[in-house]
Amino acid sequence: MLQNPIAYFLPADQAQLVLVMIVSIPLSYILSLIYNKYLLLALTMTITISFQSLLFPEEKWLLWGQQQIVYLLILYCPRSYIGHIVTFESFLLLSCVQLRRMYNAYGINSFDITGILMMQLFNYIGLAYNYQNGGKP
Numbered sequence: 001m002l003q004n005p006i007a008y009f010l011p012a013d014q015a016q017l018v019l020v021m022i023v024s025i026p027l028s029y030i031l032s033l034i035y036n037k038y039l040l041l042a043l044t045m046t047i048t049i050s051f052q053s054l055l056f057p058e059e060k061w062l063l064w065g066q067q068q069i070v071y072l073l074i075l076y077c078p079r080s081y082i083g084h085i086v087t088f089e090s091f092l093l094l095s096c097v098q099l100r101r102m103y104n105a106y107g108i109n110s111f112d113i114t115g116i117l118m119m120q121l122f123n124y125i126g127l128a129y130n131y132q133n134g135g136k137p
Helices: 012-032 037-055 060-076 079-104 114-134
Strands: none
Touching: 012 037, 037 060, 060 079, 060 114, 079 114
16 A cells, blocks of 8 residues: 655644645646536546545535535525525534534644635635625615
8 A cells, every 4th residue: 555655754634635735736737728617527526525535534524514504505595694694604613613623632733624614614605695795786
């Protein structure tokens, strides 16, 4: 089995993250050469799901579940308040994740899902406010 050469210098979780970041550079270039939008979408989704599954084997469901929750909120909540609703829901989710991390990993400086989740939440909140503002005359 292949060993991650970066794991000799960094903890295993951080070595995986660095390796994924290095691998994503040539993958991004290869994806930029694809002009078929369906192939590009399929490859991008496959690579994203693969990286998330590799980095967060137990917590990947949190990322995927949050995406579905936001889309359901956008579908069924009033458009004039959707930005506020998604912001409040995202704040509650992130608070629960941080409390769980403080309970499970207090004093341990390990790589976890909170950074990725916060970046994803910024995108969802932006989507919700853009959708809310698009309904204004």
